[in-house]
Amino acid sequence: MLLDLEMLRIRFGAFSPVDQVTLSVDRGEILGIVGESGSGKSLTATAIMGLLPRIGGQIAAGNIRFDGTDLVGMPERQLRRLRGGRIALITQNPMTSLDSMMRIGPQIDQAARLHLGLSRSAARARSLELMADLRIPDPASVYDLFPHQLSGGMKQRIVIAMALAGDPELLIADEPTTALDVTVQAQIVQILVDLVRQRGLGLILITHDMGVVAQACDRVAVMYCGRVVELAQVDALFEHPRHPYTQALIRCIPRHDMAKGTMSAIPGVVPSAAAQPPGCRFNPRCALVADRCRVETPELRVGTSGNGVACHVAEAA
Amino acid sequence: MSDLLTVNGLSRRFSDGGLFRKRKVFHAVSDVSFTLKRGQILGVVGESGCGKSTLARLVLRLINPSAGQVQFDGVDMASLSRTDMRRLRQRMQLVFQDPYSAIDPRYSIRDALLEPYRVQGVKPKSTDDTVSSLLDMVGLNGSLAASYPHQLSGGQKQRVGIARALALNPSLVVLDEPTASLDVSVQAQIVSLLERLRQELGLTYLFISHDLGLVRYFCDQILVMYLGRIVEVLPSDAAPAHPYTRALLDSTFEPDPKRRRSITRLGGEIPSGYDLPPGCAFANRCPRVTDLCRRVLPTLTTQGSGHQAACHHPLAAVPEVVEQRSVA
Ligand SMILES: Nc1ncnc2c1ncn2[C@@H]1O[C@H](COP(=O)(O)OP(=O)(O)OP(=O)(O)O)[C@@H](O)[C@H]1O
Ligand SMILES: Nc1ncnc2c1ncn2[C@@H]1O[C@H](COP(=O)(O)OP(=O)(O)O)[C@@H](O)[C@H]1O
Ligand code: SF4
Ligand code: SF4
Ligand SMILES: [Mg+2]
Ligand SMILES: [Mg+2]
Numbered sequence: 001m002l003l004d005l006e007m008l009r010i011r012f013g014a015f016s017p018v019d020q021v022t023l024s025v026d027r028g029e030i031l032g033i034v035g036e037s038g039s040g041k042s043l044t045a046t047a048i049m050g051l052l053p054r055i056g057g058q059i060a061a062g063n064i065r066f067d068g069t070d071l072v073g074m075p076e077r078q079l080r081r082l083r084g085g086r087i088a089l090i091t092q093n094p095m096t097s098l099d100s101m102m103r104i105g106p107q108i109d110q111a112a113r114l115h116l117g118l119s120r121s122a123a124r125a126r127s128l129e130l131m132a133d134l135r136i137p138d139p140a141s142v143y144d145l146f147p148h149q150l151s152g153g154m155k156q157r158i159v160i161a162m163a164l165a166g167d168p169e170l171l172i173a174d175e176p177t178t179a180l181d182v183t184v185q186a187q188i189v190q191i192l193v194d195l196v197r198q199r200g201l202g203l204i205l206i207t208h209d210m211g212v213v214a215q216a217c218d219r220v221a222v223m224y225c226g227r228v229v230e231l232a233q234v235d236a237l238f239e240h241p242r243h244p245y246t247q248a249l250i251r252c253i254p255r256h257d258m259a260k261g262t263m264s265a266i267p268g269v270v271p272s273a274a275a276q277p278p279g280c281r282f283n284p285r286c287a288l289v290a291d292r293c294r295v296e297t298p299e300l301r302v303g304t305s306g307n308g309v310a311c312h313v314a315e316a317a
Numbered sequence: 318m319s320d321l322l323t324v325n326g327l328s329r330r331f332s333d334g335g336l337f338r339k340r341k342v343f344h345a346v347s348d349v350s351f352t353l354k355r356g357q358i359l360g361v362v363g364e365s366g367c368g369k370s371t372l373a374r375l376v377l378r379l380i381n382p383s384a385g386q387v388q389f390d391g392v393d394m395a396s397l398s399r400t401d402m403r404r405l406r407q408r409m410q411l412v413f414q415d416p417y418s419a420i421d422p423r424y425s426i427r428d429a430l431l432e433p434y435r436v437q438g439v440k441p442k443s444t445d446d447t448v449s450s451l452l453d454m455v456g457l458n459g460s461l462a463a464s465y466p467h468q469l470s471g472g473q474k475q476r477v478g479i480a481r482a483l484a485l486n487p488s489l490v491v492l493d494e495p496t497a498s499l500d501v502s503v504q505a506q507i508v509s510l511l512e513r514l515r516q517e518l519g520l521t522y523l524f525i526s527h528d529l530g531l532v533r534y535f536c537d538q539i540l541v542m543y544l545g546r547i548v549e550v551l552p553s554d555a556a557p558a559h560p561y562t563r564a565l566l567d568s569t570f571e572p573d574p575k576r577r578r579s580i581t582r583l584g585g586e587i588p589s590g591y592d593l594p595p596g597c598a599f600a601n602r603c604p605r606v607t608d609l610c611r612r613v614l615p616t617l618t619t620q621g622s623g624h625q626a627a628c629h630h631p632l633a634a635v636p637e638v639v640e641q642r643s644v645a
Binding site for chain 1: 364365470472473500501502503504505506508509512527528529530531533534535553554564565567568569570571572573574575577578583586
């Protein structure tokens with residue numbers, strides 16, 4: 001496995017917004033992480049990047065093994081060498097990664113110079129090649145532009161080029177298309193999928209869009225209230241979702257072949273971080289809730305297949 | 318069914334520049350015509366900046382058109398006096414794209430729900446009963462009346478926005494991307510609520526969205542906009558005839574891994590609304606473009622029942638073929 005997270009718990013003071021996160025991604029594989037806003041997707045990505053201390057958080061338990069080495073407790077100096085090099089992150093808003101005062105090209109060059117030790121001219125040649133790979137029209141002209149001169153989709157492609165410049169083995173894309181129009185979103189997702197297939201990188205694709213998951217991912221981790229509740233192959237997840245939350249989530253997605261008036265919603269709301277129910281966190285909204293669910297927290301047990309579900313009822317079935 | 322709304326040749330230009338700079342004219346909405354029957358749900362789709370919100374504001378006459386007419390229930394809105402216009406306003410309401418900006422943060426939910434009555438100078442019989450029945454109608458607990466917007470979730474705020482729009486018993490509700498900022502599970506709750514309210518209150522909806530999947534599920538008829546113009550009008554289960562609608566559909570990811578398809582990559586950038594090309598605005602990105610398209614603006618022509626497209630070379634009405642090929 002390229003990346004292996006085991007029972008990860010993230011803590012901010014007395015409060016643990018992410019707990020029991022177990023997931024893995026291999027080279028040449030796309031793992032989707034889905035869940036509603038606040039379910040802990042971005043914090044998980046932040047933890048993998050070793051950036052939790054910057055936002056005041058820490059890892060309270062668990063491991064993050066990257067290519068066999070545990071990143072938990074690794075000195076910042078070593079982490080810095082990995083970040084932007086062997087592990088790269090693409091965020092939702094391209095402007096968090098881009099410097100508005102700096103021309104596009106040199107921003108892409110930076111990672112290659114820092115992590116691959118390339119000369120200025122070699123880095124430039126590599127950046128132009130990456131831009132062409134990402135089908136940015138006329139790379140040589142775009143190289144000299146400033147970020148504000150580009151459309152949102154083009155900026156996101158530049159951010160992907162920056163992430164690729166350090167020749168990463170693991171790429172984490174946190175809602176890379178949420179701010180974009182559908183036709184542009186489709187292009188960006190296609191670019192990411194092609195990168196995995198052609199270069200054999202491992203990709204963690206974080207999204208709240210089940211359509212993107214179905215079309216692009218190999219395996220999926222479903223998160224609810226800071227926990228992974230189901231881990232499955234993409235086909236199995238859509239065909240036989242096991243966790244009641246996954247089942248309900250799939251029924252919420254509008255599909256054109258669905259008869260009008262048949263979309264079903266999940267009753268109730270996501271509990272706030274301060275008011276998590278005891279036992280299974282989904283129990284106040286679950287149609288299958290049993291007495292046990294209100295007291296005993298179901299654990300995610302991952303089998304040899306790499307699949308698993310955290311639910312008392314589904315596990316017994 | 319009779320027509321509730323008839324829109325004819327509606328256009329809106331915005332100009333900037335002035336004395337010393339060359340005046341530039343931006344075509345936000347151009348020559349839009351359609352009718353909306355009582356009780357129908359008409360969807361409007363298109364990408365960011367194509368003029369959807371501008372069209373909504375024109376229909377409700379929150380801004381004036383540069384050309385064209387809007388008839389509401391047979392009455393030309395331009396002909397109305399200020400008082401009559403205000404009275405008509407009660408019958409057409411808007412639900413905003415962003416539930417966060419729609420309610421004044423200083424108002425309690427109770428005040429927000431009573432605001433439409435104040436604005437219209439109408440006095441409800443009992444304010445307490447009105448507030449609790451409005452909250453009840455949108456599935457919110459009556460105890461929320463004393464809360465302030467920052468204490469509510471996005472979905473709750475959007476329910477308040479809907480309740481407020483329904484306060485004065487409108488006939489037409491214009492919904493401008495009412496679920497764009499919400500999670501799918503919350504979107505499903507809002508969509509089910511809108512379906513129920515339409516049945517119970519006999520409402521007519523103009524439903525704006527950039528999500529073709531949602532619009533195909535929720536609406537009866539769909540208008541597709543590109544750069545301010547309607548490029549296609551189609552029943553929600555019809556196969557598209559316009560290459561742009563086709564591209565939009567191909568870019569929509571279906572939540573079904575067995576129906577993976579290769580993405581037809583649209584080339585080119587969307588032209589600017591400042592200098593529109595003389596012919597078809599989609600010509601620089603269209604796989605079917607010919608010389609004719611670059612010279613002559615295509616107009617809406619009939620493709621089937623309730624189906625029109627503005628294209629010189631429309632796609633044949635073949636049933637939708639799903640490629641079994643994966644994006645991989
Ligand atoms: N007051 C104005 N002055 C100048 N241009 C304007 C004005 N209002 C809107 N526009 C322009 O008209 C175009 C259409 O805007 P509109 O808000 O209707 O788009 P939209 O389809 O609702 O987009 P979105 O999906 O992003 O909400 C945009 O390019 C916008 O910049
Ligand atoms: N810097 C932070 N300090 C404290 N709590 C945080 C911080 N960032 C996020 N959280 C909390 O952690 C939870 C998960 O957040 P996040 O990972 O951003 O969710 P997602 O990306 O799935 O929308 C939320 O309840 C959020 O309020
Ligand atoms: S553990 Fe119980 S409450 Fe939780 S999802 Fe399973 S059945 Fe529902
Ligand atoms: S008129 Fe021509 S360019 Fe425009 S959509 Fe039709 S085929 Fe394409
Ligand atoms: Mg996030
Ligand atoms: Mg808008």
